[in-house]
Amino acid sequence: MENQTKKLSFDNTKIAFKHYSDSQLKKSYRIFKLLGYEILNDFGVTLTEFALSMNLPITPIVKPLVFSIFCGGETLEETKKTAKILSDRNVRCFLNYGVEAISSLDGIEHTTAVNIEALNFSKDNDGIIGIPCKPSSFGKFELLRLKQLGTKFNKEQQKQFDDMLQRMDLICQTASQNGAKVYWDSEETWVQEAINDIVDDLMEKYNRERPVVYNTFQMYIHFKYNFLQNSISRAQEKGYILGAKVVRGAYMEKERETAAKENRKDPIHKTKADTDEDYDKAIALCIKNIKKVSVCVATHNEESNIKATKQMESFNIDKNHKNVHFSQLYGMGDHITFNLADNAYNATKYLPFGPVKEVIPYLIRRADENSSVDGQMGRELSMLKKEIKRRKI
Ligand SMILES: Cc1cc2nc3c(=O)[nH]c(=O)nc-3n(C[C@H](O)[C@H](O)[C@H](O)COP(=O)(O)OP(=O)(O)OC[C@H]3O[C@@H](n4cnc5c(N)ncnc54)[C@H](O)[C@@H]3O)c2cc1C
Numbered sequence: 001m002e003n004q005t006k007k008l009s010f011d012n013t014k015i016a017f018k019h020y021s022d023s024q025l026k027k028s029y030r031i032f033k034l035l036g037y038e039i040l041n042d043f044g045v046t047l048t049e050f051a052l053s054m055n056l057p058i059t060p061i062v063k064p065l066v067f068s069i070f071c072g073g074e075t076l077e078e079t080k081k082t083a084k085i086l087s088d089r090n091v092r093c094f095l096n097y098g099v100e101a102i103s104s105l106d107g108i109e110h111t112t113a114v115n116i117e118a119l120n121f122s123k124d125n126d127g128i129i130g131i132p133c134k135p136s137s138f139g140k141f142e143l144l145r146l147k148q149l150g151t152k153f154n155k156e157q158q159k160q161f162d163d164m165l166q167r168m169d170l171i172c173q174t175a176s177q178n179g180a181k182v183y184w185d186s187e188e189t190w191v192q193e194a195i196n197d198i199v200d201d202l203m204e205k206y207n208r209e210r211p212v213v214y215n216t217f218q219m220y221i222h223f224k225y226n227f228l229q230n231s232i233s234r235a236q237e238k239g240y241i242l243g244a245k246v247v248r249g250a251y252m253e254k255e256r257e258t259a260a261k262e263n264r265k266d267p268i269h270k271t272k273a274d275t276d277e278d279y280d281k282a283i284a285l286c287i288k289n290i291k292k293v294s295v296c297v298a299t300h301n302e303e304s305n306i307k308a309t310k311q312m313e314s315f316n317i318d319k320n321h322k323n324v325h326f327s328q329l330y331g332m333g334d335h336i337t338f339n340l341a342d343n344a345y346n347a348t349k350y351l352p353f354g355p356v357k358e359v360i361p362y363l364i365r366r367a368d369e370n371s372s373v374d375g376q377m378g379r380e381l382s383m384l385k386k387e388i389k390r391r392k393i
Pocket residue numbers: 184185186187216218220247248249250251252268269270271272273275298299300301327328329350
């Protein structure tokens with residue numbers, strides 16, 4: 001077993017921020033502090049939305065500030081430099097085209113082309129190992145909803161759906177040819193079952209030799225653990241490796257509100273503790289089945305990351321086993337990512353890229369997530385503060 005003796009701790013800020021100059025560190029601290037002032041945060045969001053609607057030039061303001069904290073660059077060429085900084089620190093990345101909610105045919109085709117280009121990029125760049133994709137970026141969201149409802153498509157809808165499947169297949173085929181991975185992100189429950197069927201077929205086609213295609217399992221859903229068990233059995237029966245990115249889930253409020261409005265049972269666990277329990281159980285199940293499952297532990301939760309490493313240890317699995325990856329978003333959870341990498345685990349980042357104006361919705365979501373001092377933001381800020389103090393700057 002490799003390098004299993006070194007003790008893992010997420011408190012080491014020297015390791016976490018080694019690649020930051022003093023001025024970068026101070027800039028990050030100031031930005032996270034500003035994000036923590038809810039009023040300023042809301043004001044910034046409103047101002048940005050207003051500037052966008054008036055077509056005012058926002059790039060020169062946003063790019064050196066929030067954008068540079070959470071995104072790798074506007075173009076793939078720019079992003080390559082950020083990926084290199086990460087790979088020099090043994091952190092590899094998933095290039096994440098950050099443009100969301102695309103519905104026009106031009107937009108969908110452009111997204112497909114950019115993701116193919118990103119996959120081709122991965123061939124020549126060791127630090128880039130794949131891409132995450134939202135299935136609904138490759139066709140109309142409504143088609144997935146209708147498919148899940150079992151609605152019979154008319155001729156036009158059938159053609160659009162077939163085109164969507166073809167685009168998703170092309171993405172997986174390109175990844176397969178380039179030695180890369182595709183993480184299919186999970187979405188809302190009213191389209192996720194349709195997505196599961198598509199991704200199951202793609203895994204069956206492309207995961208025979210190695211894990212190329214991954215589905216995402218949201219453990220805040222109370223029946224997801226069962227689904228994960230069934231997915232492992234299905235993969236074994238059909239003779240492919242299951243790709244499982246495990247997350248807690250990002251749409252809790254929307255899910256609860258929609259279920260209440262439609263008078264159906266809330267699909268989300270009643271408490272955070274229940275979600276946490278299922279999350280850790282899911283990771284343990286994947287690690288136990290490591291010959292049949294390739295897992296990505298995608299979380300900013302320190303305890304879950306630690307538990308995953310302990311599970312690996314208890315099953316005598318090498319820290320850098322090819323079937324266990326850890327992942328956090330670029331600009332968040334650096335104390336987790338870089339300490340995992342320093343301890344020889346397969347640490348990765350989702351690295352968003354895209355034109356500043358078009359990734360604004362992504363940035364607004366990150367700003368929202370980081371606006372509570374009790375939550376994620378408090379942890380990010382205290383880590384940055386600790387390192388500033390350690391460096392005496
Ligand atoms: C690399 C990466 C990829 C991701 N990909 C996806 C994706 O494809 N799809 C997706 O939906 N999300 C995705 N996410 C987001 C993820 O689902 C979480 O929203 C986010 O990471 C916060 O959860 P956590 O495990 O990091 O931390 P924590 O702070 O420990 O958990 C917060 C999460 O717990 C759950 N929760 C909070 N309160 C309650 C409650 N009262 N009852 C029940 N559950 C509760 C919610 O899911 C909430 O987001 C991704 C995250 C990462 C890091």
